[in-house]
Structures are given as C-alpha cells and as structure tokens.
Amino acid sequence: MTPVLASRKERPWWRDAVTYQIYIRSFADANGDGIGDVEGIRSRLPYLKKLGVDAIWITPWYPSPQHDHGYDVANYMDIEPQYGTLADAEKLIKETHEHGMKLIIDIVPNHSSDQHLWFQAALKAAPGSPERDRYIFRDGKGPNGDLPPNNWEAIFGGCAWQRVIEADGKPGQWYLHLFAVEQPDFNWESAEVRKHFEEILKFWLDRGVDGIRIDVAHGMIKYPGLPDLPETQKNAEMLAPHERPFWDQEGVHDIYRTWRKILDSYPGDRMAVAEAWVSPAERIARYVRADELQNSFNFEMLTTLWKPEEIKKKIDNSIASLIEVGAPPSWVFNNHDVVRSIDRLD
Structure with a gap:
C-alpha cells in the first residue's frame, strides 16, 4: 500500500x-x-x-x-x-x-421560529425579563420609541427589527431578525x-x-x-x-x-x-x-x-x-x- x-x-x-x-x-x-x-x-x-x-x-x-x-x-x-x-x-x-x-x-x-415556546414566552413577558433576554429585544429610538434601535437591514429585505405589542396593548420594544420577521435572533450572550x-x-x-x-x-x-x-x-x-x-x-x-x-x-x-x-x-x-x-x-x-x-x-x-x-x-x-x-x- x-x-x-x-x-x-x-x-x-x-x-x-x-x-x-x-x-x-x-x-x-x-x-x-x-x-x-x-x-x-x-x-x-x-x-x-x-x-x-x-x-x-x-x-x-x-x-x-x-x-x-x-x-x-x-x-x-x-x-x-x-x-x-x-x-x-x-x-x-x-x-x-x-x-x-x-x-x-x-x-x-x-x-428560531417566532412560534418557538421561548419566543412566545418572551412576547408575553415584560421588557428586561429573563424570557426576553433569550432574544435580542431593544427599546426603539425617538420620543416614543417609534424608530428601530438601529439601521440594520435583513437578509430577506427591509428593516431587521420588528416592534411588538406589549401586555397593555401599546407598541413596545423591538426584536432583531436578520432573516425573516418570523425568525427572531437568539441572544448568544445569554x-x-x-x-x-x-x-x-x-x-x-x-x-x-x-x-x-x-x-x-x-x-x-x-x-x-x-x-x-x-x-x-x-x-x-x-x-x-x-x-x-x-x-x-x-x-x-x-x-x-x-x-x-x-x-x-x-x-x-x-x-x-x-x-x-x-x-x-x-x-x-x-x-x-x-x-x-x-x-x-x-x-x-x-x-x-x-x-x-x-x-x-x-x-x-x-x-x-x-x-x-x-x-x-x-x-x-x-x-x-x-x-x-x-x-x-x-
């Protein structure tokens, strides 16, 4: 050989x-x-x-x-x-x-998917909670937080941030999705x-x-x-x-x-x-x-x-x-x- x-x-x-x-x-x-x-x-x-x-x-x-x-x-x-x-x-x-x-x-x-149990729990939880810490949630810019946290764009086009509705029914924080809006990014600092x-x-x-x-x-x-x-x-x-x-x-x-x-x-x-x-x-x-x-x-x-x-x-x-x-x-x-x-x- x-x-x-x-x-x-x-x-x-x-x-x-x-x-x-x-x-x-x-x-x-x-x-x-x-x-x-x-x-x-x-x-x-x-x-x-x-x-x-x-x-x-x-x-x-x-x-x-x-x-x-x-x-x-x-x-x-x-x-x-x-x-x-x-x-x-x-x-x-x-x-x-x-x-x-x-x-x-x-x-x-x-x-993950936005249907992952962790993300569904994050949507129901308050800003700053352990559930939200598994993903990348941030407050928006501007007087009422109406602008995304930064100017990043997603692979699939458009803004890389999506705003959520909080438990009180009002617009609240934003989460990062570098791909589709249905694909929230994990927080790997967690x-x-x-x-x-x-x-x-x-x-x-x-x-x-x-x-x-x-x-x-x-x-x-x-x-x-x-x-x-x-x-x-x-x-x-x-x-x-x-x-x-x-x-x-x-x-x-x-x-x-x-x-x-x-x-x-x-x-x-x-x-x-x-x-x-x-x-x-x-x-x-x-x-x-x-x-x-x-x-x-x-x-x-x-x-x-x-x-x-x-x-x-x-x-x-x-x-x-x-x-x-x-x-x-x-x-x-x-x-x-x-x-x-x-x-x-x-």
Missing part, C-alpha cells in the same frame, strides 16, 4: 465522504400525502448506497411553520409531524448506519441559550447522528452596542465586502470550542461543518482550527470571476491558509441559496 493510500485510510470518514443533501419535503413521500417524509428517506437508503453515497445531510426536519423551508425552527428536539416521528428518525439513523452510511443534520442556532444548544447537540448525538451542519455559523454573536452601519453598508448580505457587526465576531469561536469538546466526547469521529460566509480565506481558517470545527464551506467561488487566474488565486490562498491550521479545503460552487452555477457563468 502506498503512503498516500495509507494516509487516506487513516483519515476520519468525513475527509473523503460523498455527501448527499436531502430536502426532506420533496425527496420521497412514503405515505402518499404529497409531502416527503422520514420513511421516504429510509425507503431510499439502498438506492443511495448504490449511488456511492457515504453520508446523507438532511436539511431541517424539526417542527416548523415553514416560513423559510424549515430554517424557522419551533422545537429543536422533535420531528416535524408532517415528516414523521422521533421514533421514525431514530429508525432512520440506525438503518443508515446499517447501510454503511453516515447521517448529518442541520442545526440552526442564529435564530448563558441559558448556550446551555440549551449544548443540550440540543447532545440530544441528537445521543441518538447516533454523525455530524451537524451549522446554519449561519458566522452569525450568532453581535458587536456590543449594536452600532449603526454607514448608509451604503447597512444591508445584511451573507458574503459582505465590508465588516458587519452581526457577522464573524470573535466571540463565536468560544461557542465552537465548547461544541468541539462535546463532539469529541462521543465515539466515531463526530463532526461539524460551518456554513460560514466569510472572506478572505484567512478568516475561514479560524473556524477550523484544531480545537474548533472540522470543516467549513468556502463560498468565495460564488463571487469569483470565472477566469483561470482569479480561480487559481482563490484556491492557492485557501490552501495556504488552511494548511496553517491543518484543515482540508472545501469550495462551494452551488448550494440551495444561490442560482445554479450553469446560469451564473458564461
């Missing part, structure tokens, strides 16, 4: 795995109601194995009002009833392993939020999940004081050319160091991959340091000109940066958030 093959054999499974992403709602419908489900995935495991798939990545399968394709999570420790039950999920995990494949799930830590997501992680690892894909992994932590942005930079685009006080903050790495310890406490090379829309490669490398996550998507190819010299430059920079931290490169040409590359390139 050559040294190259030997080293590949010794690598953790995720280094060379062919991973198949499944949007559960449209993948396979086992009960004939027109909606994909967990049992539908289970029935296709032999087919996926025949294709040469090593791991399946299931996009959010949690209870959700579906305002954002399941990325508005109402309960992180259960399964959307239209998709099946927790018992169905456990059976799928077991049989995926029996077919010699791994199973990865999405974790959505930047925000110890309760951090502990809750550690429990979520353990909940699924205990059931045999092999890895997690972290949605908006560069989010979560906001710059202290939530400062206004210059008018030309106030939008929340995912891969921004300028620094943003809501993306890629240093504090997020403390979270991932804790999560890595949890992952490493389980057998079988459990792993995490970051959906971190950050640039340049030197900043991506910070997410995959030895004590943080195992891998991160590199989205720079989505904005690179389709010219050999530009592509080579991005590749060379990525490899050089990742070698410094001992992590593998990973380039994204397509995903479910962007127009397919065949339509972007000419």
Whole structure:
C-alpha cells in the first residue's frame, strides 16, 4: 500500500465522504400525502448506497411553520409531524448506519421560529425579563420609541427589527431578525441559550447522528452596542465586502470550542461543518482550527470571476491558509441559496 493510500485510510470518514443533501419535503413521500417524509428517506437508503453515497445531510426536519423551508425552527428536539416521528428518525439513523452510511443534520442556532415556546414566552413577558433576554429585544429610538434601535437591514429585505405589542396593548420594544420577521435572533450572550444548544447537540448525538451542519455559523454573536452601519453598508448580505457587526465576531469561536469538546466526547469521529460566509480565506481558517470545527464551506467561488487566474488565486490562498491550521479545503460552487452555477457563468 502506498503512503498516500495509507494516509487516506487513516483519515476520519468525513475527509473523503460523498455527501448527499436531502430536502426532506420533496425527496420521497412514503405515505402518499404529497409531502416527503422520514420513511421516504429510509425507503431510499439502498438506492443511495448504490449511488456511492457515504453520508446523507438532511436539511431541517424539526417542527416548523415553514416560513423559510424549515430554517424557522419551533422545537429543536422533535420531528416535524408532517415528516414523521422521533421514533421514525431514530429508525432512520440506525438503518443508515446499517447501510454503511453516515447521517448529518442541520442545526440552526442564529435564530428560531417566532412560534418557538421561548419566543412566545418572551412576547408575553415584560421588557428586561429573563424570557426576553433569550432574544435580542431593544427599546426603539425617538420620543416614543417609534424608530428601530438601529439601521440594520435583513437578509430577506427591509428593516431587521420588528416592534411588538406589549401586555397593555401599546407598541413596545423591538426584536432583531436578520432573516425573516418570523425568525427572531437568539441572544448568544445569554448563558441559558448556550446551555440549551449544548443540550440540543447532545440530544441528537445521543441518538447516533454523525455530524451537524451549522446554519449561519458566522452569525450568532453581535458587536456590543449594536452600532449603526454607514448608509451604503447597512444591508445584511451573507458574503459582505465590508465588516458587519452581526457577522464573524470573535466571540463565536468560544461557542465552537465548547461544541468541539462535546463532539469529541462521543465515539466515531463526530463532526461539524460551518456554513460560514466569510472572506478572505484567512478568516475561514479560524473556524477550523484544531480545537474548533472540522470543516467549513468556502463560498468565495460564488463571487469569483470565472477566469483561470482569479480561480487559481482563490484556491492557492485557501490552501495556504488552511494548511496553517491543518484543515482540508472545501469550495462551494452551488448550494440551495444561490442560482445554479450553469446560469451564473458564461
């Protein structure tokens, strides 16, 4: 056996795995109601194995009002009833392993659904309460608080703040939603939020999940004081050319160091991959340091000109940066958030 093959054999499974992403709602419908489900995935495991798939990545399968394709999570420790039950999920995990494949799930830590029990409790609670501290509530500006706390805009357009009606029936505080209005941002300065997501992680690892894909992994932590942005930079685009006080903050790495310890406490090379829309490669490398996550998507190819010299430059920079931290490169040409590359390139 050559040294190259030997080293590949010794690598953790995720280094060379062919991973198949499944949007559960449209993948396979086992009960004939027109909606994909967990049992539908289970029935296709032999087919996926025949294709040469090593791991399946299931996009959010949690209870959700579906305002954002399941990325508005109402309960992180259960399964959307239209998709099946927790018992169905456990059976799928077991049989995926029996077919010699791994199973990865999405974790959505930047925000929840507005139907999450915590957010519903926050709406009923008073300003300054522990319930509101789980999210990012602020008083508005102006004499009557009629203006949002700052000028941030949401990824999906419009103001990133929504005002609530308080218990007395009057307009009150505002909450932050960097995505849809139905997706309030968690307050990751809250110890309760951090502990809750550690429990979520353990909940699924205990059931045999092999890895997690972290949605908006560069989010979560906001710059202290939530400062206004210059008018030309106030939008929340995912891969921004300028620094943003809501993306890629240093504090997020403390979270991932804790999560890595949890992952490493389980057998079988459990792993995490970051959906971190950050640039340049030197900043991506910070997410995959030895004590943080195992891998991160590199989205720079989505904005690179389709010219050999530009592509080579991005590749060379990525490899050089990742070698410094001992992590593998990973380039994204397509995903479910962007127009397919065949339509972007000419």
